Amino acid sequence: xxxxxxxxxxxxxxxxxxxxxxxxxxxxxxxxxxxxxxxxxxxxxxxxxxxxxxxxxxxxxxxxxxxxxxxxxxxxxxxxxxxxxxxxxxxxxxxxxxxxxxxxxxxxxxxxxxxxxxxxxxxxxxxxxxxxxxxxxxxxxxxxxxxxxxxxxxxxxxxxxxxxxxxxxxxxxxxxxxxxxxxxxxxxxxxxxxxxxxxxxxxxxxxxxxxxxxxxxxxxxxxxxxxxxxxxxxxxxxxxxxxxxxxxxxxxxxxxxxxxxxxxxxxxxxxxxxxxxxxxxxxxxxxxxxxxxxxxxxxxxxxxxxxxxxxxxxxxxxxxxxxxxxxxxxxxxxxxxxxxxxxxxxxxxxxxxxxxxxxxxxxxxxxxxxxxxxxxxxxxxxxxxxxxxxxxxxxxxxxxxxxxxxxxxxxxxxxxxxxxxxxxxxxxxxxxxxxxxxxxxxxxxxxxxxxxxxxxxxxxxxxx
Amino acid sequence: xxxxxxxxxxxxxxxxxxxxxxxxxxxxxxxxxxxxxxxxxxxxxxxxxxxxxxxxxxxxxxxxxxxxxxxxxxxxxxxxxxxxxxxxxxxxxxxxxxxxxxxxxxxxxxxxxxxxxxxxxxxxxxxxxxxxxxxxxxxxxxxxxxxxxxxxxxxxxxxxxxxxxxxxxxxxxxxxxxxxxxxxxxxxxxxxxxxxxxxxxxxxxxxxxxxxxxxxxxxxxxxxxxxxxxxxxxxxxxxxxxxxxxxxxxxxxxxxxxxxxxxxxxxxxxxxxxxxxxxxxxxxxxxxxxxxxxxxxxxxxxxxxxxxxxxxxxxxxxxxxxxxxxxxxxxxxxxxxxxxxxxxxxxxxxxxxxxxxxxxxxxxxxxxxxxxxxxxxxxxxxxxxxxxxxxxxxxxxxxxxxxxxxxxxxxxxxxxxxxxxxxxxxxxxxxxxxxxxxxxxxxxxxxxxxxxxxxxxxxxxxxx
Numbered sequence: 018x019x020x021x022x023x024x025x026x027x028x029x030x031x032x033x034x035x036x037x038x039x040x041x042x043x044x045x046x047x048x049x050x051x052x053x054x055x056x057x058x059x060x061x062x063x064x065x066x067x068x069x070x071x072x073x074x075x076x077x078x079x080x081x082x083x084x085x086x087x088x089x090x091x092x093x094x095x096x097x098x099x100x101x102x103x104x105x106x107x108x109x110x111x112x113x114x115x116x117x118x119x120x121x122x123x124x125x126x127x128x129x130x131x132x133x134x135x136x137x138x139x140x141x142x143x144x145x146x147x148x149x150x151x152x153x154x155x156x157x158x159x160x161x162x163x164x165x166x167x168x169x170x171x172x173x174x175x176x177x178x179x180x181x182x183x184x185x186x187x188x189x190x191x192x193x194x195x196x197x198x199x200x201x202x203x204x205x206x207x208x209x210x211x212x213x214x215x216x217x218x219x220x221x222x223x224x225x226x227x228x229x230x231x232x233x234x235x236x237x238x239x240x241x242x243x244x245x246x247x248x249x250x251x252x253x254x255x256x257x258x259x260x261x262x263x264x265x266x267x268x269x270x271x272x273x274x275x276x277x278x279x280x281x282x283x284x285x286x287x288x289x290x291x292x293x294x295x296x297x298x299x300x301x302x303x304x305x306x307x308x309x310x311x312x313x314x315x316x317x318x319x320x321x322x323x324x325x326x327x328x329x330x331x332x333x334x335x336x337x338x339x340x341x342x343x344x345x346x347x348x349x350x351x352x353x354x355x356x357x358x359x360x361x362x363x364x365x366x367x368x369x370x371x372x373x374x375x376x377x378x379x380x381x382x383x384x385x386x387x388x389x390x391x392x393x394x395x396x397x398x399x400x401x402x403x404x405x406x407x408x409x410x411x412x413x414x415x416x417x418x419x420x421x422x423x424x425x426x427x428x429x430x431x432x433x434x435x436x437x438x439x440x441x442x443x444x445x446x447x448x449x450x451x452x453x454x455x456x457x458x459x460x461x462x463x464x465x466x467x468x469x470x471x472x473x474x475x476x477x478x479x480x481x
Numbered sequence: 482x483x484x485x486x487x488x489x490x491x492x493x494x495x496x497x498x499x500x501x502x503x504x505x506x507x508x509x510x511x512x513x514x515x516x517x518x519x520x521x522x523x524x525x526x527x528x529x530x531x532x533x534x535x536x537x538x539x540x541x542x543x544x545x546x547x548x549x550x551x552x553x554x555x556x557x558x559x560x561x562x563x564x565x566x567x568x569x570x571x572x573x574x575x576x577x578x579x580x581x582x583x584x585x586x587x588x589x590x591x592x593x594x595x596x597x598x599x600x601x602x603x604x605x606x607x608x609x610x611x612x613x614x615x616x617x618x619x620x621x622x623x624x625x626x627x628x629x630x631x632x633x634x635x636x637x638x639x640x641x642x643x644x645x646x647x648x649x650x651x652x653x654x655x656x657x658x659x660x661x662x663x664x665x666x667x668x669x670x671x672x673x674x675x676x677x678x679x680x681x682x683x684x685x686x687x688x689x690x691x692x693x694x695x696x697x698x699x700x701x702x703x704x705x706x707x708x709x710x711x712x713x714x715x716x717x718x719x720x721x722x723x724x725x726x727x728x729x730x731x732x733x734x735x736x737x738x739x740x741x742x743x744x745x746x747x748x749x750x751x752x753x754x755x756x757x758x759x760x761x762x763x764x765x766x767x768x769x770x771x772x773x774x775x776x777x778x779x780x781x782x783x784x785x786x787x788x789x790x791x792x793x794x795x796x797x798x799x800x801x802x803x804x805x806x807x808x809x810x811x812x813x814x815x816x817x818x819x820x821x822x823x824x825x826x827x828x829x830x831x832x833x834x835x836x837x838x839x840x841x842x843x844x845x846x847x848x849x850x851x852x853x854x855x856x857x858x859x860x861x862x863x864x865x866x867x868x869x870x871x872x873x874x875x876x877x878x879x880x881x882x883x884x885x886x887x888x889x890x891x892x893x894x895x896x897x898x899x900x901x902x903x904x905x906x907x908x909x910x911x912x913x914x915x916x917x918x919x920x921x922x923x924x925x926x927x928x929x930x931x932x933x934x935x936x937x938x939x940x941x942x943x944x945x
Binding site: 030032040048052057078079093094097101103104107108110112126127130131135137143161162193200202203205207209210226227228230232321 | 595608666667
């Protein structure tokens with residue numbers, strides 16, 4: 018069978034997301050992000066298009082590198098105001114049956130005991146449709162908001178993350194055996210206490226004693242998603258992640274990154290196909306190539322340059338507020354800016370980009386690659402991306418909400434289905450089963466399986 | 482106009498709640514608490530009956546005083562397993578329009594910055610229908626689960642709570658002015674940065690710097706609910722609470738407690754009618770008194786004595802596992818047990834209660850008063866309760882889910898409406914407006930109003 022393409026809608030509980038300024042477009046509804054119906058309608062559209070999931074980004078702070086204040090972010094609505102992502106899920110779950118829900122959870126700000134309970138609750142309420150995008154946090158403003166002077170150092174964050182995973186695995190996998198809950202009315206036994214185990218953890222960063230409060234949810238550990246691109250981040254992904262999110266503007270970067278990741282996954286003792294890789298992607302589709310091109314030009318007219326530079330400044334730590342739009346980047350005397358800009362413009366490294374052009378590019382899809390064209394052209398390009406880079410699918414940004422996703426569902430999905438590269442219907446079961454054809458629980462050699470006890474424990478670990 | 486009765490359904494995200502053992506009743510569905518449809522159906526029933534809200538209790542630990550282990554709690558399904566309450570709300574909000582949602586949030590376990598964002602998110606998604614039941618935490622097992630040796634002392638908890646309220650008021654009321662968000666597509670201004678203020682708090686227990694991440698929600702501060710019965714707890718309620726939850730088995734206790742609370746509210750500079758008092762109440766209704774009595778006898782057959790004593794042990798800190806069911810409490814040589822039992826049996830202090838009888842009583846409605854009878858008798862009793870104690874309404878426990886609430890909606894609500902003591906339709910607006918006929922924001926002299934800035938700031942505080 019042809020390899021099946023995986024698709025997530027990439028969104029965030031805020032106005033706009035990766036397309037600063039586009040909230041001003043007359044057809045854009047993203048300024049209604051505070052209403053529940055905005056999300057339930059989106060969820061219905063995505064399920065109609067057989068999307069695997071909606072992937073919800075999050076930040077716990079504001080973009081305040083640009084000009085040294087959050088003013089430009091606020092003015093342009095650049096990922097602020099921003100609401101909690103987790104609370105969107107039960108509302109969307111109430112109107113769908115299969116759609117998956119990827120939730121970004123910044124572990125430095127979530128005590129593991131209560132976070133683990135929240136994820137288990139969601140996994141119950143959705144019938145096993147949740148995944149967790151593990152983020153260790155990257156905005157200084159977020160750290161300050163939580164009472165720290167600045168972010169914990171990058172490497173220490175990954176040490177904390179390793180320990181955090183150990184704690185939540187103990188809770189999700191180790192506290193309740195599979196057959197602990199009996200619901201036996203006749204015998205009067207709801208739970209067999211002998212099969213519920215107290216988790217004891219006294220580590221360097223976390224201390225905890227107690228049972229996991231929820232009973233085992235369909236997936237126990239949610240599907241684990243991660244997006245780290247540093248060496249530490251990749252090593253973490255190789256051992257823990259089931260899905261990896263890569264974002265870079267060109268195949269030349271993504272291809273080698275995917276190969277390297279798959280090698281690391283194998284080196285970690287796992288099968289490289291145990292990990293699905295999703296590339297960030299922007300698709301602007303029309304009935305014809307020309308119609309799509311006109312749509313792009315229309316969208317471009319609403320990009321906020323300032324908003325785009327706010328994002329760039331936040332991502333790179335470099336304040337772009339002093340740059341003139343017509344400045345040619347390669348003529349600027351600032352190595353940090355050169356290397357930062359290179360990360361985003363490598364799609365066409367020969368070109369003498371101006372700051373304004375970079376902002377234009379970023380403003381359309383957050384520095385993701387952009388595919389513009391008819392359904393046939395878009396399908397060709399997406400297939401080529403999968404073939405040439407080894408990715409399994411895409412996290413699709415939006416420009417105009419919900420138009421971007423409605424267009425994709427109405428125009429691209431049927432084309433992909435016709436080609437046999439995208440499902441005509443959902444597979445049964447939990448998100449893990451839908452994505453991997455196996456599950457609903459993680460199995461050895463994934464590290465989570467090591468913590469399981471009793472009947473649910475993998476055979477090969479019985480001697481431990 | 483006759484004083485209108487307020488009604489909340491009292492529930493919890495677990496199997497059973499205040500009626501240990503009743504999950505075994507053939508008609509009880511509470512063992513399905515993990516499914517979203519269980520909650521959306523309940524929400525629809527309550528809205529059909531014009532209930533003001535559903536009030537969701539929570540514990541972050543297990544009842545492990547009985548026998549010194551959580552085994553009996555687990556076996557009997559006594560408030561364990563237990564899932565997160567907050568995540569039920571968006572699902573129920575998606576299928577209702579007016580029902581309020583009371584969420585128990587244990588502040589010792591919720592960092593204020595992320596908790597405030599969660600509540601604001603819920604207030605947005607529900608269109609201003611949330612209230613927060615402020616709990617400072619009471620189970621040692623919960624403290625241990627979060628890595629502490631034991632609960633912080635009772636008085637220190639209230640000092641922390643005062644500071645916590647200051648922090649969340651600053652976030653909810655002080656960070657964004659009412660007219661900060663403009664959504665002005667033509668001018669390209671989403672938010673006016675001059676009207677968004679950084680919250681700086683460096684206190685004894687909390688440190689925080691940053692803006693509140695969400696824009697102002699309909700109510701800003703959710704309706705504040707509280708249930709503290711200690712001196713410190715009552716003082717806290719007098720200054721902060723808009724709704725107070727009292728639980729005691731008889732009018733003789735509740736009446737004086739309500740008077741005292743109202744005096745304290747006045748002493749805190751507020752109007753005593755600014756606070757609504759809800760009494761915990763159990764109602765077993767049938768078409769006739771005899772039918773209701775038969776229903777009670779049927780329910781009693783399913784009470785778990787052990788489960789009831791697990792609750793008692795948790796509430797009082799006394800291990801009842803050594804007591805024989807036929808022991809007469811007043812003959813027992815243990816003053817602590819006497820005084821603990823007195824709290825629950827004062828409904829009939831002359832009676833020589835056995836331990837088993839106490840368990841029976843607690844097993845039906847968690848030591849709340851129990852009204853049994855025809856719709857007319859139930860309405861008479863509820864009206865008498867309001868008249869004689871000064872309470873404004875009730876938090877109704879359930880015995881068999883959802884039967885208890887379906888019965889109440891079908892039989893008692895029409896009787897109350899006929900008598901003109903219960904609304905035939907919801908008032909418009911947010912939960913605060915529905916409950917108080919004013920709002921949607923808190924106003925002076927409530928302490929929250931002190932933190933508001935700009936246009937939304939109360940006039941009388943402009944000079945500060």
